Amino acid sequence: xxxxxxxxxxxxxxxxxxxxxxxxxxxxxxxxxxxxxxxxxxxxxxxxxxxxxxxxxxxxxxxxxxxxxxxxxxxxxxxxxxxxxxxxxxxxxxxxxxxxxxxxxxxxxxxxxxxxxxxxxxxxxxxxxxxxxxxxxxxxxxxxxxxxxxxxxxxxxxxxxxxxxxxxxxxxxxxxxxxxxxxxxxxxxxxxxxxxxxxxxxxxxxxxxxxxxxxxxxxxxxxxxxxxxxxxxxxxxxxxxxxxxxxxxxxxxxxxxxxxxxxxxxxxxxxxxxxxxxxxxxxxxxxxxxxxxxxxxxxxxxxxxxxxxxxxxxxxxxxxxxxxxxxxxxxxxxxxxxxxxxxxxxxxxxxxxxxxxxxxxxxxxxxxxxxxxxxxxxxxxxxxxxxxxxxxxxxxxxxxxxxxxxxxxxxxxxxxxxxxxxx
Amino acid sequence: xxxxxxxxxxxxxxxxxxxxxxxxxxxxxxxxxxxxxxxxxxxxxxxxxxxxxxxxxxxxxxxxxxxxxxxxxxxxxxxxxxxxxxxxxxxxxxxxxxxxxxxxxxxxxxxxxxxxxxxxxxxxxxxxxxxxxxxxxxxxxxxxxxxxxxxxxxxxxxxxxxxxxxxxxxxxxxxxxxxxxxxxxxxxxxxxxxxxxxxxxxxxxxxxxxxxxxxxxxxxxxxxxxxxxxxxxxxxxxxxxxxxxxxxxxxxxxxxxxxxxxxxxxxxxxxxxxxxxxxxxxxxxxxxxxxx
Numbered sequence: 001x002x003x004x005x006x007x008x009x010x011x012x013x014x015x016x017x018x019x020x021x022x023x024x025x026x027x028x029x030x031x032x033x034x035x036x037x038x039x040x041x042x043x044x045x046x047x048x049x050x051x052x053x054x055x056x057x058x059x060x061x062x063x064x065x066x067x068x069x070x071x072x073x074x075x076x077x078x079x080x081x082x083x084x085x086x087x088x089x090x091x092x093x094x095x096x097x098x099x100x101x102x103x104x105x106x107x108x109x110x111x112x113x114x115x116x117x118x119x120x121x122x123x124x125x126x127x128x129x130x131x132x133x134x135x136x137x138x139x140x141x142x143x144x145x146x147x148x149x150x151x152x153x154x155x156x157x158x159x160x161x162x163x164x165x166x167x168x169x170x171x172x173x174x175x176x177x178x179x180x181x182x183x184x185x186x187x188x189x190x191x192x193x194x195x196x197x198x199x200x201x202x203x204x205x206x207x208x209x210x211x212x213x214x215x216x217x218x219x220x221x222x223x224x225x226x227x228x229x230x231x232x233x234x235x236x237x238x239x240x241x242x243x244x245x246x247x248x249x250x251x252x253x254x255x256x257x258x259x260x261x262x263x264x265x266x267x268x269x270x271x272x273x274x275x276x277x278x279x280x281x282x283x284x285x286x287x288x289x290x291x292x293x294x295x296x297x298x299x300x301x302x303x304x305x306x307x308x309x310x311x312x313x314x315x316x317x318x319x320x321x322x323x324x325x326x327x328x329x330x331x332x333x334x335x336x337x338x339x340x341x342x343x344x345x346x347x348x349x350x351x352x353x354x355x356x357x358x359x360x361x362x363x364x365x366x367x368x369x370x371x372x373x374x375x376x377x378x379x380x381x382x383x384x385x386x387x388x389x390x391x392x393x394x395x396x397x398x399x400x401x402x403x404x405x406x407x408x409x410x411x412x413x414x415x416x417x418x419x420x421x422x423x
Numbered sequence: 424x425x426x427x428x429x430x431x432x433x434x435x436x437x438x439x440x441x442x443x444x445x446x447x448x449x450x451x452x453x454x455x456x457x458x459x460x461x462x463x464x465x466x467x468x469x470x471x472x473x474x475x476x477x478x479x480x481x482x483x484x485x486x487x488x489x490x491x492x493x494x495x496x497x498x499x500x501x502x503x504x505x506x507x508x509x510x511x512x513x514x515x516x517x518x519x520x521x522x523x524x525x526x527x528x529x530x531x532x533x534x535x536x537x538x539x540x541x542x543x544x545x546x547x548x549x550x551x552x553x554x555x556x557x558x559x560x561x562x563x564x565x566x567x568x569x570x571x572x573x574x575x576x577x578x579x580x581x582x583x584x585x586x587x588x589x590x591x592x593x594x595x596x597x598x599x600x601x602x603x604x605x606x607x608x609x610x611x612x613x614x615x616x617x618x619x620x621x622x623x624x625x626x627x628x629x630x631x632x633x634x635x636x637x638x639x640x641x642x643x644x645x646x647x648x649x650x651x652x653x654x655x656x657x658x659x660x661x662x663x664x665x666x667x668x669x670x671x672x673x674x675x676x677x678x679x680x681x682x683x684x685x686x687x688x689x690x691x692x693x694x695x696x697x698x699x700x701x702x703x704x705x706x707x708x709x710x711x712x713x714x715x
Contacts, residue, residue: 046644049545210688214639214648218436218683220563221429237547237642251557251564267546273555 035078036071036346038337039098039107040330041119046086047211047236048112050267054327055109055133056081061305062331065369072338073346080104088118095119099128105349108333109133111326112235113184120144127423128349129356131337133329135159137187140384142416146423149359149383151340152333153286153326154376156187158410162389163259163284164195166403171257171282172228173201178219179233181208188233188261203231209242211235216242220249223256233261240268247277258282262289262392262399266323269313271397278394285390285399287373289324292401302331302372311398328373335370336362336378336385353423359383360419377407381417386410428562429684437680439569439638440652442576445672446631447649448656449583449665450624456663457600457620459521460514463528465653466646467535468506468625472498472632473550474543477641480550488553491637498633499626506625510618519617532646539643552637572634579630580669587665596620600663651692652679655699661712670711 040059043052063079071077080102084091091110098104106129110116113136120138123130124145131149132139137157139150167175175196179185185208193203207222216238223230234242243264258281270278289312291299306327307315314320336359344351344358360380367375376387389410391403451465475498476491483490509531517523556567587593599606599616607613631649639645656675660667675695682691702709 045540045545050547053546213688214645215436215440217432218680218688221432221684237640237644240547240549241639245566248557248564248566251559253559253561253564272549273551 033075035076036073036341037102037104038077038079038334039095039102039104040079040081040109041084041091041094041098041107041115042081042109043086043111043115044081044083046084048086048115049237051111051323051326052083052086054267054323055111055330058306058327059109059330059334061307062334065305066334066338072341077338084110084115084119086112086115088114091115091119092122095122095126095128095130099123099126103349104128105346106131106337106352106355108337109330111135113138113187114182116148117143117183120148123147127352129352129359131333133326133333134184135326136184137191138183140379140382140415142382142418146383146418146421147356149356151336151359151362151365151378151383151385152329152331153385154387154389154410155384156184157191157412158384158386159284159286159389160188160191161195161412162405162410163391164192164199164201165409166391166405167229167231167259168196168199168201171259173199174226174228175201175203175231176205176207176223176227176229176256177203177231178207178209178223180211180235182211184235185211185233192231209234214238214241216245217249220246227256229257229259230255231259232264234264239264239266240272243268243278244272244274247274250277260284262286262325266326267321269319269321270394270399279397281394282402283392283394283399284325285392285401286325286387287328288390288392288399288401289322290392290399296367296372296374298367298369298372301369302328306331332371332373332376336365339370356423375407379414381419382414383418425562428560430681431560432563432565433681433684434677435565435569435680436684437677438573439676440679441673441676442573443631443635444649444652444656444676445580445669446576446634447628448653448660448668448672449580450627451653452657452660452663452665452668453627454621454624455657456665457596458514458519458617460519460524460621461521461528462621462624463525463650464531464535465528465624465628466648466650467532467539468502468628468646469632469635469649470539470641470643470646471502471505471535472629473636473639473641473645474539474632474643475501475629476633476636477548477550478543487551491550491553491633494550494633495630499629502629503622503626507618507622510621514621515614515617536643536646543641543643545643547640547642549640550636566638568637572638575634576631579627583627584665592619652695655695658699658709659702661709664709664711667709667711671709 067076082094082098084094095107098107108131110132111134113134116132116134117138120130124147130147133152135153135156137155140155179188189206196203205224207219209219260283262283262285291310308322309315312322312324340355340359344354346355362378365371365376365378374388376385378385389405390401392399393402447469454460454462476494479494479497480490483493513527514524552568558565558567595611599613603613656671657668660671679691
């Protein structure tokens with residue numbers, strides 16, 4: 001008792017020290033369990049809104065799988081979504097806000113190529129990893145910077161290189177192209193034209209349409225009569241109008257073979273009235289909207305997690321069609337972030353450079369729940385991932401896979417080595 | 424495609440553009456002519472018409488034609504009522520001061536657009552046409568509904584014309600347009616005329632929106648499309664002159680169709696804008712406008 005009432009100097013110091021440690025403990029534990037913040041630059045509004053809606057759902061589903069599995073490096077993960085209105089200027093501001101104000105560890109998720117090209121320089125200045133889900137060739141072309149990577153979706157150049165041999169062998173040699181008049185469409189124009197030439201085919205007309213256009217009939221008379229294959233790719237809120245007017249234009253008369261990128265019909269039901277003319281035509285798909293009979297073992301789990309039925313529509317609303325050939329990229333990118341952070345022992349923004357270096361060291365990415373679209377190979381030099389592609393035919397109003405390419409079909413020479421660039 | 428059919432398609436597309444433009448621009452011209460208000464939010468009334476048509480088609484069961492006819496009645500009426508309220512709450516309180524009303528209608532534009540974004544969402548939603556009928560010509564197919572739009576627009580414009588020239592309400596509107604003060608001295612309730620005119624202009628824009636939505640889709644940003652061309656039409660035709668507006672709409676619509684098709688749509692816009700500049704320099708009152 002006397003000791004308690006008359007504490008020694010040493011006892012007081014010990015007790016005080018223990019008190020300080022106890023007080024500091026929650027802070028220490030908190031620092032360990034503080035969530036990793038992933039900033040998501042989302043096309044919630046503007047011309048990319050239908051993609052944004054599904055990108056958000058898919059990313060949320062992947063986030064849940066990751067957090068249920070213990071998060072990343074023992075820390076939970078959270079995603080901060082910020083709308084960029086599918087606008088390049090706003091895009092750069094969003095990168096800024098997510099990084100500087102919200103303290104995100106990295107930024108991901110951008111789709112539209114003009115927004116990527118408008119935002120990536122800011123990410124480079126802020127030295128924040130910027131992981132895009134865009135398809136554009138702008139990453140692998142060397143146009144951007146060391147902080148920008150595309151680990152979740154194959155680029156347009158590779159997709160097209162893989163498609164062209166099949167198109168020229170099965171549909172025809174004389175091609176007319178219709179594409180949106182901005183970076184993404186220009187990738188299609190340049191690389192498909194070159195790829196057809198390599199196959200002994202020829203692109204006889206190139207019809208560029210502004211991505212904000214709402215009326216399309218006026219462009220169709222430019223399609224030369226000798227066209228054997230009509231190649232179309234369109235984006236924006238008016239894609240349904242585009243395809244409908246194409247159907248009206250050809251009507252019941254003679255029409256060429258039609259090969260489209262599914263972008264022209266993402267988030268649109270192929271059985272919509274007015275689209276009957278698409279029966280028998282072909283589409284590129286990265287990830288088959290209608291579940292193929294021989295789908296991989298993780299396909300069902302992926303669809304359930306995101307909330308998509310076997311026809312590629314939302315389970316809660318059959319009229320809400322997914323952007324199925326693009327949205328898997330957010331899922332796969334999030335799992336690539338997990339792998340990169342674990343490989344680099346990522347602890348905080350100071351490790352951002354280590355994270356990029358760990359990403360660059362990635363190569364084989366096997367098929368699994370992390371990559372429901374299929375196995376991929378990541379090229380650390382060009383910061384670009386490569387996977388297989390599919391060609392589907394509309395049969396009975398539904399997209400049915402008729403061909404799958406191999407990784408080798410889409411290979412091309414590296415145009416850049418980002419690893420030699422400074423951070 | 425041979426020259427003949429090519430030109431035919433260009434003219435058909437141009438006629439559709441003209442028809443929609445004439446409806447939208449007639450409302451704009453009327454509002455300016457009678458009220459001297461430059462309504463920058465006019466395109467948003469057009470968008471509201473399209474979005475309301477979608478809403479009606481989503482709620483009304485049965486064949487699409489029934490929902491479409493209902494939308495043709497309900498959407499312009501609701502938009503007109505909304506415009507009347509906006510007139511009473513905003514424009515009237517600014518005493519229809521030309522500069523203040525421009526700023527106010529810019530504000531109105533953003534309020535309507537963002538409110539639509541919040542309530543309706545960012546997606547483009549299709550509305551089924553009242554009938555699916557395709558004309559198959561030897562060279563190309565064409566949507567029968569588009570031709571219906573041209574006919575419908577003509578009917579509405581004839582009705583508008585006879586309303587202005589044959590009815591007492593039209594007479595009162597024209598009297599107010601010519602001289603507001605004298606009209607008031609003759610016991611005309613100018614405030615009511617203004618409110619009615621603003622509602623009528625908005626209703627016409629909404630009607631154009633309902634007619635266009637089966638061709639395009641209802642989207643919260645679509646109000647910007649007709650706005651520039653409507654202003655071009657109204658300036659070329661002469662602000663406040665309905666006849667000038669119709670002639671200019673026909674001219675701009677057809678030339679837009681032909682130039683877009685034989686050259687590029689961008690060139691069509693460039694030339695139309697250049698024409699406006701020329702008209703403003705050499706004939707500021709417009710082709711059919713009275714000298715101020």
